[in-house]
Amino acid sequence: MVADLKYQRILLKLSGEALGPQGFGIDAETVRSIAGEIKRVHSLGVEIAMVIGGGNMWRGADAAATGIDRATADYVGMLATVMNSLVMQDAMEKQGMVTRVQTAIEMPPVAEPFIRRRAVRHLELGRVVILAAGSGNPFFTTDTAAALRAVELNAQILLKATKVDGIYDDDPMRNSNARKFDELSYMRALNMGLKVMDSTALSLCKDNHMPIIVFDLHQPGALEAIIRGEKCGTLVSSNIKEPV
Template sequence: MAEDGSGETAGNQADGQGPVYKRVLLKISGEALMGGLAYGIDPEMVDRVAGEIESVSKAGTEVCLVIGGGNIFRGISAAAAGMERATGDYMGMLATVMNSLAMQSALERRNIQTRVLSALPIAAVCEPYIRRRAMRHMEKGRVVIFAAGTGNPFFTTDTAAALRASEMGCDALLKATKVDGVYDADPMKVPTATRYERLSYMDVLTRDLKVMDASAISLARENEIPILVFSIHNNGAFAEVVHARGRYTIITE
């Protein structure tokens, strides 16, 4: 495991001898799939992310994904506008299924076997989530995309990512964001924001750093799954982080 964001003490694997993490969960926000669009799914951006996943998968790391749905529908925003929160959250879960199917299509165009497993049974378009089935898919080298969050309202896709990473026995949870790590303020708005190389789970919780929600951080902490935060907009960044190289923030005990 990498000792810090520079990857200097990740064992002898960090010098290019192979991926440090053998099984990872990649969490991507729905907004990341918008690319330059104001709304929806940008096929070029989806294809670029699929290329990043392809390179990691072909290098021997087992990959699973959780994709948000904020590019299509956000339950919290709908609740703020007067919709019942549970209804809004279920609509958001359906949005994640749409994003997952788009990513599956992009990966399969690259001849990467992919399975979408949904926490909400939608038999016509994807498989229901069954833990042992998901494990078997990963053991066969398939990319597995977990759709519909946890299947329950009031839980975010961040929490779903931490839950699935725990269930799959992942070595790390990689959160792809717009920036190259965790900062003490939004670097897009505050140019002097400080970037962290390493944080503990408690640092994130006590400082109220907006990385993932508290339940996701707590779940990752309980199951000793490191969280690595990096920028999805840097080409090759996903593969670099899996090899404990490049720029990222690592959150561990």
């Protein structure tokens, strides 16, 4: 353990869209860059678990809107997360990190099944654990899977990497006057209906006192800054005093 680090074990949630140009597909250079940012904190001795979405290939809710059965669409989305996880594993191992992919749906030829105690042991041994296939259940997002795994693995914080540097009261890509929050309580985030994370994931974090930081992973050094306790992104927790 490194004494000057604020967090020793983290759950990092990446959207699938972060892996591809214009949010679609997989860009090898982008994946290598993300792996490099992760290596910076892994080399400090931080225990890292990851959940990666599949929206760059398939979005279950969108597919269901076209007439595909929602459960079927969600299972296809789970497979998309496995593909993203294997690509990320390859990039990370080429940079010297030892990784394990664990899936909520068993597929022994490509990955281990998710077993909580085995995942914890991998983390203790310094391996990065990439948790794929969501929670293994339809109707639940990978945000909810990330919240669940963070609690199961006793992570100290859930880090949600997005395209922007925190939570805003409106889409900063469309509204230049959108206001950024440095801190938010779970209840305020839920009441505002913020789209940065779904309500099931937020409620699970709230009920289990799992703090969340939303930040921009493409900002060089942001992940390391958070690990060292520097202010970066937006913190969502139960210890925030909201203005009266």
